[in-house]
Amino acid sequence: MYGEAMIDHFGINCADWDSSKTFYDKVLGVLGYSRQMDVGVAIGYGADGHPAFWIADASEGNVAGPNREVHVAFAAKDPESVQAFYQTALALGAEPLHEPRLWPEYHQNYYGAFVRDPDGNNVEAVFHGGGPERRA
Structure with missing residues (x-):
């Protein structure tokens, strides 16, 4: 698997959902990235149909206790590895x-x-x- 990405995608929770959407739309846009998927309470940014960075609305219950959890998805080589x-x-x-x-x-x-x-x-x-x- 060397040469392939270890991280498939990751996400963060955002306390100010509207400001975060505007912020990431603009700062990632100038880097050539755009919304690849929008499910209402979460938006995935990236390119070529692959949302690699996600933001989520923290007010929608995406938080584990007092810790504002991070989401990281590791790439697996096959379903058995999952x-x-x-x-x-x-x-x-x-x-x-x-x-x-x-x-x-x-x-x-x-x-x-x-x-x-x-x-x-x-x-x-x-x-x-x-x-x-x-x-x-």
Whole structure:
């Protein structure tokens, strides 16, 4: 996997949602990035259809306790790696958020799993080539 990106995407929560949308629209726009996905309470910025940086409305319940969580998604090489990530995290005492599954609301072949790390951050492993049934 050397030469490929380790981080698939990451996101932050924003207390002033309207100001944050304006800010990131403009500062990322001058760098050549734009909104790739907008789901109302979260916006993904990037290029070529890949939202690599997300902002979320902190007032919409995207916060774990007093810590304003960060979301980081690590790129996985296959669906089995997503499953291994999830099982390893649980064995280490991580809080499960979403077990491995397809997420068609993101795209047809988005296969990911989510846990909360020891500091309360939302950590994900994602594979963009579909779930284990893709080989069937």
